Amino acid sequence: MTAAVAELEDGLGTLAGTGKLLRFQLRRSRLYLLGWLAGLAGGTWMTAASFPGLYPDAEGRVAYGVTVNTPAMRSMTGPVEYIEAYGESTGAMFAHQMILWTGALTAVMFLLLIVRLTRADEETSRSEVFRSNPIGRRADLAAALALAGIAAVALGALMAAAVAALPGDQGASALLFGLAHTAIAVVFAAVAAVTAQLAGYASSANGLAFMVLGWSALTAGIGNAQENWATWLSPIGWAQLTFVYTPEQRWWPLALSAVVAVLAVGLAFALVTRRDFGIGMLAGRLGRGEAKPGLDSATALTFRLTRGMTLAGVITMLLLGAAYGSLMGGADEMLEGLSETERAVLDQGGSSIQENITATFVALNGLFAGLFGLLVVGRAGKEETQGRGELIAAAAVPRSGWPGSYLLAALWAVTIATVTAGVFLGLSGSASLGDWSYFSTGLWASLLQLPAVWALTAFAFAAYTWLPRLGWLRWVAWVWLFVVLYFANLLDLPEWARAVSPFEHLAKYPATDVDWLATALVTAAAGLLTALGYAGARRRDLQFS
């Protein structure tokens, strides 16, 4: 037998059992895949279905295009080439505003999928059970990538179907839109396959892959804002550079995705046999042998464990606040481009469009800041069921300290996130209006949302302490508040449905005057929910998974 044949057989041997693994992984991941695919394609379909109604005439779309043709807005949407096609193609408008976001979500779906199926399984020693079977060293990775490939094709097909009815087709545009998402999916699956070999742990493999995603969003944003080559550095940018649904539509930028994916997959397969099971190429670094003096209470621990979420909240709200603020200057023109329904959503009874949209934006900011409070409360549940809470509960800590400190951490996270959103809404609004008096308006309006944000957070905590097994309850509450905020005017929701939302009771400042009584009452409601939450924490058993 020649050396070449031996090498080939060795190569194939490392793939033994891939088919079996693939079937197993498919079964295990079906909920994950169904959830993500339905969410991505469903959300895209709903948005695509609403676009023609929202922007029926070409003049309206062109006028709207003028307002979003600023560096700040382009950095959060897409290249200027799409904007130039707004008039002739609703699809171009849709693709311009969506690809960055659906692309980023696609990336998240696939990088999490790959790390889940490879490194995370090694850490829980699930795949040890398989490795002991006649299964090749590369079979894990091959099965995971094959599954990702199938999912990527499915996603592309669903995305194409979701936008099939959009006006402005330039020749198989829907197919290209779908294929662009398949390309993003494949690239990030391949990237995660590499980071899964490099990183010391599953969590750092995710972290590295997310850094690549951050890089993609950043370079696409810079390139689109400055209208320069930076977009070409971004896998999401390549999808945008197809100029799908515009007259300049082209397919070849996706070839870049294919090349990068192939190279990354090759690298991952080369690395996987060069590392040990359960250990990455980059060894996990050693940390401190002793704790810092500050780590001396359950509350200190809670704040340390949630600081990443809090930071994510601050950064998200900084970007969101700045983005909303940047719309202030062009708001008058934007109003002209809007449909009746959109004006109805924005009308909060103020004397100017700026006042109206500020009142809406600060409520949205509050709701989005509240998301991070919900995440922090969710962390308390994880600590509890995964058994780490037991170590704290057995120490000299009252129940108000653990799990009680998670309410404190959640309130801190939502407060600082809301304040950050307010500061950057004020700053960027002032800059876009050229009028610094807006700074205090924007900030003050944001701060006035705090009682409602606190009430939402305290509700989430009370739900956690009284009904620990119903973790989804807080998300239902959040979605409901979102529906009330966004669609109350459109859907003619009954009075009681609106009354549930604390945001509805606060005055629509600056569109209306501050209603101090309402502010006091919502704050009191937040206080009551807090007391209820602590009472729940004191009375119930700890949950063990």
Added chain:
Amino acid sequence: MNAVIRTEGLVKRFGHVTALDRLDLEVAQGETHGFLGPNGAGKSTTIRVLLGMLRSDEGRAELFGADPWKDAATLHKRLAYVPGDVALWPGLTGGETIDLLGRLRGGVDKAKRDELLERFDLDPRKKGRSYSKGNRQKVALVAAFAADVDLLLLDEPTSGLDPLMGAVFNECVKEASAAGRTVLLSSHIMSEVEALCERVSIIRKGVIVETGTLAEMRHFSRSRLRATLKNPVRGLEDHAGVHDLSTDGLDIECSIDTAALDEVLAQLAVAGIAALTCEPPSLEEIFLRFYGDELAASGVPNGEPK
């Protein structure tokens, strides 16, 4: 007797499952008490009730004479706990975790902590996520033994430790006991309990089926007797205290009630004894007696091994 732990008629239900079914447990001050039972018998549930993590449905539980549910935080200053399956914070190092747990109890004795790290051969600079099961266990053990407390609640603390570390653990428990600490050691490793515990409680399906010192337990159970005689002996099988007698020429073997030893040995001495061994029952044999029916149900013929 001054009881550190006392439960009376303790009942804990999870939905339809009754985990503790009128459990009575008493551990005196300064005693190292073995808490024996297989998985699912209710050991961890008992300890979690004693820690105030679970609220009992009926009956009473007392820790240092106080209610572990109401006074949890105050009582926890006086105790340290090692769970059977230690989960650590993935981002915190072992050293950070040990210091945090120590500080939550009022302070860390650094010299003691470093000495224990040395003895358990544990690198405190590794992150929680990179420790193996045994090393996670060591983190909790170092934190517990370094604590200046009156009571140690150890729930299957040696699961995942290698025999070398098991020996270090035994040393540490003996030192704690010598320092006057009360220890409740839940385990299903008989040799460990035999080596460390003065008194033992055996739990089965949420009930304490036997409690006492090892000597007392042995007294009420049978020893294994083997002898080679010089002359045949007669009438042994009629003795009420002799069981499972097998005779092979001059070699005899039987189980024998401790109370019958005097008479039977006298009878053998008359026949003349060439060789004799008499083993008291091991804790394992005592333990298995209480689970004989379950073993029979799973296809093991006889409650006693061999």
